[in-house]
């Protein structure tokens with residue numbers, strides 16, 4: 190077993206670490222200042238476009254997409270340590286490299302299931318970073334962790350489909366650059382096979398009847414850098430029949446295919462967030478004195494730091510093993526490990542961030558350090574892309590099956 194990164198990964202890691210130091214970290218404050226001056230808080234600050242141009246010039250672009258036809262041609266194992274680095278600045282770096290959710294998952298869907306025309310119209314501008322996109326599945330009225338509950342209707346009417354429904358927490362949809370939504374709904378709500386009732390369809394955001402109602406908050410944060418999380422109503426929205434992705438009834442399978450890579454990408458970035466939290470915790474602990482000695486000399490703080498380091502090393506190994514399995518036996522073969530990292534990573538990283546907040550005192554919950562926002566962001570990943578309990582249930586069932 191070889192734990193070293195290969196030459197290509199090492200080369201890209203070196204480039205990316207330098208890009209983060211020279212461009213991304215200094216841009217964090219600038220982005221915040223520029224956002225305060227924007228006409229709409231959902232617009233993209235100019236510095237983000239500058240970062241994108243620089244990343245593209247340096248070949249740090251579309252690294253997430255396996256296969257060399259559209260992406261950088263990296264394996265999951267090669268991409269994992271790079272995504273981790275971007276997680277250290279999760280509100281800027283993934284966007285700068287055109288590797289931000291939900292666009293990544295949407296580009297994967299279009300690459301795998303899109304028609305030539307759909308690829309030309311939507312995949313190409315997404316790959317070029319010219320537009321953004323959203324993925325609309327969750328609905329406020331039903332428990333959406335069970336996709337069979339989805340109520341949005343996609344009804345065929347001649348050469349068109351008509352879409353009616355209400356979605357929420359649709360990431361990216363507040364951003365005016367979000368030009369296309371992939372919408373999940375039911376084309377055959379009474380069909381016998383409950384996993385063949387759903388379809389996915391492309392809906393341009395300027396189609397009449399698409400109403401972006403409001404921005405949903407995350408623990409009070411607007412999450413501007415993610416393009417917000419919108420509540421969206423589809424009111425008799427008509428799109429050409431060619432906008433359907435794949436075949437009628439194929440929506441459930443596409444959703445499953447989309448979520449595998451998305452989940453591991455989130456976990457990789459979360460590990461980067463944890464590394465940043467450890468760094469901040471250590472810097473703070475050595476720089477402040479209480480009751481006659483540096484906070485870093487308190488045994489309890491040392492325990493937090495040691496436990497955080499142990500946890501991050503464990504998580505990283507599991508994430509890398511999962512990436513390797515996805516590359517060698519496919520996403521299906523890596524099902525258990527994908528669920529394992531999706532359960533273990535947010536839970537552990539939330540705890541590490543919480544300890545880093547504690548080590549900072551009041552500063553930890555303030556706007557002067559990134560920890561509070563990182564905590565809120567990490568916490569949502571115990572819900573988004575499938576709540577922990579759903580993964581635990583499914584993983585446990587597979588484990589129990591061996592004994593029945």
Ligand SMILES: Cc1cc2nc3c(=O)[nH]c(=O)nc-3n(C[C@H](O)[C@H](O)[C@H](O)COP(=O)(O)OP(=O)(O)OC[C@H]3O[C@@H](n4cnc5c(N)ncnc54)[C@H](O)[C@@H]3O)c2cc1C
Nearest residue numbers: 324325326327332333334358359360569573574575576578
């Ligand atoms: C910041 C953020 C961004 C998001 N972005 C998007 C997006 O871009 N597009 C999109 O479509 N959705 C998005 N979501 C929605 C997210 O995917 C859903 O919240 C998630 O799938 C859960 O669905 P729900 O909220 O309807 O919870 P419900 O389905 O109502 O579940 C509530 C709780 O019930 C419990 N539960 C459910 N099923 C089981 C089970 N089988 N066993 C045990 N317990 C169970 C769990 O504790 C679960 O948390 C986002 C959410 C957040 C917070």
